[in-house]
Amino acid sequence: MCDVRIGFGEDAHGLVTGHPLVLGGFEIPESPVGASAHSDGDVLLHALCDALLSAFGLGDIGQYFPPSNPNYAGLDSQVILQTVQDHIRDAVGEVQIVNVAGVVTLDRPKLGPHRVQIQRTLAEVLSLEPGHVGVTFKTSEGLAPRHVQARVTVLLRVEASRGSAG
Ligand SMILES: [Zn+2]
Known part of the structure; x- marks a missing residue:
């Protein structure tokens, strides 16, 4: 039987000067602000990680990478993603x-000029065809000018289930 899952995740960080702005593994060139975060603050990858975990009821990345742990300072979010997978x-x-x-x-x-690069980088990170990754952009209309936020849905297919539980 085909086991298909949907996952959904969300993440947000404050914006500060002097930090890189990384989205889906792609660093936006010459961004005047970046995410204030313990790791590299990649909201797209963090939301994706929570989406992956949520599809199987496995909690969220805060459990696996508590912000209070100094070992995770400056952590590449692709390492977080790999750990989650x-x-x-x-x-x-x-x-x-x-x-x-x-x-x-x-x-x-404005992120529009970087859409292709963000989608392409995220597809590469996930070993997916570029047409299987879509990222759209919204503004907060000035309601949250000092935040960057991401929401991600993911469709998953369980190829080889571990055990017969389900
Ligand atoms: Zn985050």
Whole structure:
């Protein structure tokens, strides 16, 4: 029987000067602001990680990477993603990502010119075809000018279930 799952995740960070702005593994060039975060503050990857975990009821990345742990300072979010994928494989079995859809809310800088690069980088990180990753952009209309936020849905197919539980 085909086991298909949907995951949904959300993440937000404050914006500060002097930090890189990384989205989906792609660093926005010459951004005047970046995410204030313990790790590299990649809201797209963090929301994706929570989406992956949520599809299987496995909690969220705060449990696995508590911000209070100094070992995670400056951590590359692709390491977080890899850890999450390993954890899911251990808990569930082989899982194939079918497609990813994300929304980033940010007032400035404008992200439209970087859409192709963000989608392409995220697809590469996930070993997906570029057409299976979509990222759209919204502004907060000035309501949250000092925040960057992402929401991500992911469709998953469980290839080889671990055990017969289900
Ligand atoms: Zn985050």
